[in-house]
Amino acid sequence: MKNYNTDKIRNVVIIGGTRSGKTTLSEAMLFEGKVIDRRGTVEGKTTVSDNTGVEQLYQRSIYSTPLYAEFMDHKINFIDTPGADDYIGGVISALNVCDSAIMTINAGQGVEVGTEIMGRYAEEHKMPMIIAVNQLDTDKANWDNTIDSLRQAFGGKPTIFQFPVNPGIEFNAFVDVLKMKMYKFSGEDGNYEVCDIPGDLNGKAEDMRASLMEMAAESDEALMEKFFDAGELSDEEMHIGLTIGFVNGTLYPIFTISGKKDIGVQRLMEFITEVA
Structure with a gap:
C-alpha cells in the first residue's frame, strides 16, 4: 500500500441498527477497494470484520473493526460497528476518531430504535452523516415508507441524492439526482452502465x-x-x-444501495472521497 497525504485520507464510521447491513456493506467496500477478491457473508461466517467465534456464532457484530480500502486515489479508513446498544461503547469510541458517518437503514424496516440511538450519538458528536438505504433488493423493501420514517426521526435533514428505480427482489437500478443519470447494474459484482434517465x-x-x-x-x-x-x-x-x-x-445525503449485491457501493465510496 502506498503512502497517502492527509488530504487523500477519509475516516468513516459505519453505524446503524442491528441487521441493517453494516458488515455486508463493509465487505462490499473491501471488495471495491480490492482488499479482498471475493466477498464473504455473515450467514457463511466468512466476513473480514465478524472474525471471532462469538460473532460468527450469533451472526452479528460485537466488536468495532477497523478496515480500509484504496479507491479513486484515496485511502478510506472505515470502522464496522455493532448495531446492538449493548455494545455502544465501541460505537462511541469509533465516533471519536472518525470524521463522518454512514448510517445504514434496512429498507424493509425503515427507522428502528437502534437507528435513532445511533443517530443521536452521531449528532452529539457533531458528525456529518450519510444515510445508506440498504437491502433494497428484498421483497420487503419499501422506499416511500423508509423515507417517511427518516423524516419523522430526523426532520428535514435527510436529503435524497438518489432514488431506486425498482426496489424489491428485482432491484438493479437507481437514479442519481446529482449526476442526473441512471445507474443500471448487472450481476452482483458492482458492474454497471450509466444511462439516460x-x-x-x-x-x-x-x-x-x-x-x-x-x-x-x-x-x-x-x-x-x-x-x-x-x-x-x-x-x-x-x-x-x-x-x-x-x-x-x-443535511444528510440519502444513497440507495444493496451491500449484498454490490449495488451503489462504488458511487457511495466516490462521494466519500469527494466530500466526507
Missing part, C-alpha cells in the same frame, strides 16, 4: 434536483444571493453548497 422518471428527478439546488443555496449566504439573482446554481456551486450543508450537519 427514463422519460417517466425524468420529471421526478428534475423536481428532486431543484430541491437539492435550494438546499445548496441555503447553506451559504453568497450562494443564496446568486440563486436569487440567477434562479439557479452551477454544478460546481451546487457541490460547494451541498458539501457545506453536509459538513455542518444541516
Whole structure:
C-alpha cells in the first residue's frame, strides 16, 4: 500500500441498527477497494470484520473493526460497528476518531430504535452523516415508507441524492439526482452502465434536483444571493453548497444501495472521497 497525504485520507464510521447491513456493506467496500477478491457473508461466517467465534456464532457484530480500502486515489479508513446498544461503547469510541458517518437503514424496516440511538450519538458528536438505504433488493423493501420514517426521526435533514428505480427482489437500478443519470447494474459484482434517465422518471428527478439546488443555496449566504439573482446554481456551486450543508450537519445525503449485491457501493465510496 502506498503512502497517502492527509488530504487523500477519509475516516468513516459505519453505524446503524442491528441487521441493517453494516458488515455486508463493509465487505462490499473491501471488495471495491480490492482488499479482498471475493466477498464473504455473515450467514457463511466468512466476513473480514465478524472474525471471532462469538460473532460468527450469533451472526452479528460485537466488536468495532477497523478496515480500509484504496479507491479513486484515496485511502478510506472505515470502522464496522455493532448495531446492538449493548455494545455502544465501541460505537462511541469509533465516533471519536472518525470524521463522518454512514448510517445504514434496512429498507424493509425503515427507522428502528437502534437507528435513532445511533443517530443521536452521531449528532452529539457533531458528525456529518450519510444515510445508506440498504437491502433494497428484498421483497420487503419499501422506499416511500423508509423515507417517511427518516423524516419523522430526523426532520428535514435527510436529503435524497438518489432514488431506486425498482426496489424489491428485482432491484438493479437507481437514479442519481446529482449526476442526473441512471445507474443500471448487472450481476452482483458492482458492474454497471450509466444511462439516460427514463422519460417517466425524468420529471421526478428534475423536481428532486431543484430541491437539492435550494438546499445548496441555503447553506451559504453568497450562494443564496446568486440563486436569487440567477434562479439557479452551477454544478460546481451546487457541490460547494451541498458539501457545506453536509459538513455542518444541516443535511444528510440519502444513497440507495444493496451491500449484498454490490449495488451503489462504488458511487457511495466516490462521494466519500469527494466530500466526507
